[in-house]
Amino acid sequence: MSPLHPLICLAALVGLSACSSLPAGRAPTGDVTELMPGARWEVADMEAATPLVGDTVVVPKPAQPRVPASDVRARREADGSLTLQWREAWYAALRLHLTQPLDLRGALDDATLELDWRSDDMARAGLHVGMACGPDCVRKVNLLRASRAAQGQGWQQLALPLRCFVRDGADFRAIAQPFFLDSSGSGTVQVARVRLVRQGRPSTGCPDYRSESVTPVTLDQVWAMDWWMPRHEKKLQAVREAVAAGRPPQLVFIGDSITHGWEDAGRRIWDERYAPLDALDLGYGGDKTENVLWRLQHGEIDGFQARVVVLMIGTNNTGDRQEDPATTAAGVRRLLDEIRARQPAARVLLLAVFPRDAEPGTRLRRLNDRLNQHLAGFADGERISFLDLQPVLAEPDGRLSTAIFPDLLHLSEDGYRRWADGMAPTLQRLLSAGPLR
Missing domain, CATH: 2.60.120.430 (Galactose-binding lectin)
Structure with a gap:
């Protein structure tokens, strides 16, 4: 099929009379x-x-x-x-x-x-x-x-x-x-x-936005195609090796690029604080709730028993798709259920999604604030604890410093140190509490 030459026709869609000319063999599908x-x-x-x-x-x-x-x-x-x-x-x-x-x-x-x-x-x-x-x-x-x-x-x-x-x-x-x-x-x-x-015939469909956040899928993005699945396979292998060596992961971090960054800007703090705890970083840049769900359902937290799981996810749902925070929260709730099924003795530290954008009041900041209100309601005082670290990451007036958030989303090394310091009391309490029955 060759491209069709543009027509000199632009009118209101509703009630428009068909104005297109079509190549031989094709019938018009509507106005x-x-x-x-x-x-x-x-x-x-x-x-x-x-x-x-x-x-x-x-x-x-x-x-x-x-x-x-x-x-x-x-x-x-x-x-x-x-x-x-x-x-x-x-x-x-x-x-x-x-x-x-x-x-x-x-x-x-x-x-x-x-x-x-x-x-x-x-x-x-x-x-x-x-x-x-x-x-x-x-x-x-x-x-x-x-x-x-x-x-x-x-x-x-x-x-x-x-x-x-x-x-x-x-x-x-x-x-x-x-x-x-x-x-x-x-x-x-x-x-x-x-x-x-009007009354066209679709050649393809699209995900249902009402259930997208709870439907497990791999991350299909151009910039992730070369590394996302190899990272998943590498993490599965790392767990197998740790279990075989008698040092299974005790502390698991699950999330997106901000969690992934413990292996980059946060490496020094990770090695100081969490490597001695046989910690496992399951952060993947770009992930939404549905991508994490796919990973969990394909073995990333199977075969060992962790003491604490730290979960932070959702800023790509509200940022990339700008979806309703209630829909994102449903995805997080689904992940909490999956973690419970696969790690029944682990306590979960659910973190509020970190702030983004330079100042309070932007659309994305508002979406994440609403998401965090939903997430706070998932805490049950025993199995799931909720922690909002915005007070230690943002300035007193709510603005973000580029010394902590260089691109107003991801953390610098100082940002990871603030994360670790702000989380330390709660994390220590959960690690000391012992497994759930």
Whole structure:
């Protein structure tokens, strides 16, 4: 299939008469709103964004780039399609902006967001397709495996149900950015005929946001594909070796990149405080609750009996997906149940998700504050203890210091020392309490 030339047609989706022309052999699937004509395009990396004016644009570098080797660019092709190319990028995006926002409230149940795409260079990349659904509302669908499967297959059609981008309470009355795609790593993708189709026929589905946090899956992200599963296998082997040597883990830390960082910025403190306790670090960068659940169900805390399990997870659920804190809390509750089933004698120290962003009051900070309110309710005074370390990590006014949080999310060595010091009294009490019966 070749890309279709854009149509000079942009109208309200609801009640639109079909205006698309289709190649031979394809029947129209419903009323169509072509989005590319009249749209403004923007190309971005993690540090800057620039409009696509003319035929080619390269995202400019700041004076001191965080990723000097990255290169993100886009070009218009003669057939009306657009090509996004990125190299060694932490983030690359192509975004469509409408001058006249669309009211999609009447089309959320049966419409599809469709495009033609061609991905000939995806060995080190993968795509998300998304929509900005209003103020502080961005939703996207992970198509890493689909975009890799399409590599070298020529032009493909993608049709996503519009409901993939809908959450309870969302307001779709003025959608000015109905389409973007983003990725990282290195790759090339060509897109054409981005459109909304009423009563469209989806070519793929999407996870149910109401149960995503409790459905075990591996971490499918471009930057994790090379190391996530090998890390899991390495941890299983480390447990087997420790058990065989008669030194099974007594203290287990479970979490995401902040816990993973005990092996990096926090290594010195780990070696001082926790290595003598035969501790095991099960932190994985990027993990959400569902990824931790997969790991637990695939053996990471089997075959030994720990005294204490320290659990902190959820900031990627609320950060990357911006999901309802109640949904994230359901994922944490599911993990607590899994830990109890696999480590019945262990006490659990459930940590409040650490603060993020420079100042209190940001959307992500508010989401995590609400999440922590849910988590505090899981403490039972015996099996599960809850501890909020924000008072020892943040400044008295709630702001974050870059000396403790260099990127306003992850910890420095001083941050890990504050974590260890703040946790020490509670952890010592739990370690001394003996196993549960």
